[in-house]
Amino acid sequence: MKKSIVVIALVVLSFAAVQNAMAQATATQNVSLAVNAVYKIATSGNPGAMTITTGTAGTNALTTVSDASTSYSITQNFASTVKVTANLDAAMAAGYTLQLNLASTKGTSAGTVDISATTPASAANVVTNVALGADANQAITYTFGANASAGVLASTAKVVTLTLTN
Amino acid sequence: MKNYHKNIAIRFWIAGALGFFSVTSASGQDASANQTLTLQVFEANKIDISQRALTLVINQASLETGNPVEAVNEDGNLVWLTNGENKKITVATNNAVPRFLVKVHALDITGSSGVAAPEIILNDNTTRDLVVGVTRSWGKCKIRFVASSRVSDGVGTETHLISYTITGG
Numbered sequence: 001m002k003k004s005i006v007v008i009a010l011v012v013l014s015f016a017a018v019q020n021a022m023a024q025a026t027a028t029q030n031v032s033l034a035v036n037a038v039y040k041i042a043t044s045g046n047p048g049a050m051t052i053t054t055g056t057a058g059t060n061a062l063t064t065v066s067d068a069s070t071s072y073s074i075t076q077n078f079a080s081t082v083k084v085t086a087n088l089d090a091a092m093a094a095g096y097t098l099q100l101n102l103a104s105t106k107g108t109s110a111g112t113v114d115i116s117a118t119t120p121a122s123a124a125n126v127v128t129n130v131a132l133g134a135d136a137n138q139a140i141t142y143t144f145g146a147n148a149s150a151g152v153l154a155s156t157a158k159v160v161t162l163t164l165t166n
Numbered sequence: 167m168k169n170y171h172k173n174i175a176i177r178f179w180i181a182g183a184l185g186f187f188s189v190t191s192a193s194g195q196d197a198s199a200n201q202t203l204t205l206q207v208f209e210a211n212k213i214d215i216s217q218r219a220l221t222l223v224i225n226q227a228s229l230e231t232g233n234p235v236e237a238v239n240e241d242g243n244l245v246w247l248t249n250g251e252n253k254k255i256t257v258a259t260n261n262a263v264p265r266f267l268v269k270v271h272a273l274d275i276t277g278s279s280g281v282a283a284p285e286i287i288l289n290d291n292t293t294r295d296l297v298v299g300v301t302r303s304w305g306k307c308k309i310r311f312v313a314s315s316r317v318s319d320g321v322g323t324e325t326h327l328i329s330y331t332i333t334g335g
Binding site: 032039041042045046048050051052053055056058059060072080140141144145147151152154156163 | 199203206207209214220245246247250278302304306311
């Protein structure tokens with residue numbers, strides 16, 4: 001009996017000791033998290049050269065050429081009102097046109113948009129109401145046109161900027 | 167000792183979590199992307215005639231002169247396109263020695279440029295100017311054929327294969 005009491009006491013004492021040790025084995029910290037707005041857009045590269053070579057007798061507009069070899073991808077977590085705009089580094093000269101079509105599964109594509117007159121200060125909406133999330137490898141289609149009255153055009157580089165914005 | 171290791175582990179986990187979130191919030195901002203397009207326009211020249219074939223029949227004579235009356239056709243339209251400079255439209259027949267007289271002339275030129283040359287007599291297969299001063303334009307004109315003969319030419323038939331060419335510059 002005395003032995004059992006001692007054992008029980010030892011057990012109780014051990015338990016108490018363990019409890020006491022456990023009570024001092026945790027500590028708390030407040031961790032503050034922040035996720036900022038993320039806008040990310042990238043393209044797959046540059047399209048191939050677009051060269052106009054022919055037309056129809058009696059018609060000023062030469063036969064247009066198109067390129068759909070590139071794509072774009074976006075990621076955004078900001079709002080469902082985010083849009084994609086497009087602009088040229090400088091407006092096209094008179095008699096030449098450039099149209100752009102961006103496909104989209106996350107937003108509303110504006111279809112084929114004439115970006116001939118756009119500049120860095122004046123961009124055109126090409127996709128609107130882009131939902132939160134990612135939209136990968138969506139097709140970009142360019143269409144280049146020219147009038148016969150504009151004459152020939154030596155190889156010219158034009159820079160198109162696609163911007164993800166709210 | 168066990169508690170010491172446990173606390174160290176907790177601290178490492180929290181530091182790692184904080185580090186992860188701070189990296190995530192700083193990495194996002196590629197808000198625009200550029201593409202470079204290469205554009206060019208080569209010289210393009212196109213010409214076409216609406217009337218692929220026609221027949222001129224001289225079957226009357228003038229009571230006053232006794233000569234056959236000319237046969238005239240103005241049903242054909244010539245259309246063209248060029249984005250080049252200082253072009254002209256020429257005309258030629260493949261008939262090097264025609265028996266009967268055929269004349270051709272461009273009438274009612276419309277479009278941004280081009281002036282009709284004087285009426286042409288197709289008396290050999292030499293290439294001659296039909297419309298001149300064509301620069302960066304599209305246009306059309308009526309083609310007028312006049313066929314005539316002399317009594318001494320007798321009767322008969324002959325053919326001409328007429329070629330229109332936009333050239334020069």
